[in-house]
Amino acid sequence: MNDKYYYLTNCTEMRSYKIINIINNSTEITRATFVKHTERVCRLRLEEFLGYVTKGKGMRVSDDCYITYHKSKWKGVTIYYLRHSCIEYIFVKGEKDLNGQ
Numbered sequence: 001m002n003d004k005y006y007y008l009t010n011c012t013e014m015r016s017y018k019i020i021n022i023i024n025n026s027t028e029i030t031r032a033t034f035v036k037h038t039e040r041v042c043r044l045r046l047e048e049f050l051g052y053v054t055k056g057k058g059m060r061v062s063d064d065c066y067i068t069y070h071k072s073k074w075k076g077v078t079i080y081y082l083r084h085s086c087i088e089y090i091f092v093k094g095e096k097d098l099n100g101q
Contacts, residue, residue: 004039005080005091007046012087019088022079026072029080031062034069037080038091050084 011019044054052061061067068083081090
């Protein structure tokens with residue numbers, strides 16, 4: 001069984017009451033915990049989409065002190081998300097990368 005979390009959506013694509021519940025019931029976690037639980041290719045694709053480098057020289061997500069990582073519940077299941085510029089990017093367990101290329 002796949003135990004990694006895949007990128008699903010972000011808060012701009014959700015109804016406000018849903019994201020408020022996610023945020024209000026979240027716990028801040030470390031980047032290491034977020035990386036441990038999220039699927040690598042989805043995470044790197046998102047980081048590149050946000051303008052960060054994933055190899056070579058340049059600014060990496062891990063160097064940005066303004067990005068925060070969180071764990072919460074959505075529809076009764078655990079989710080992980082990162083917050084960048086006050087937008088929550090949500091990862092769900094076992095889902096295929098629904099917004100990927």
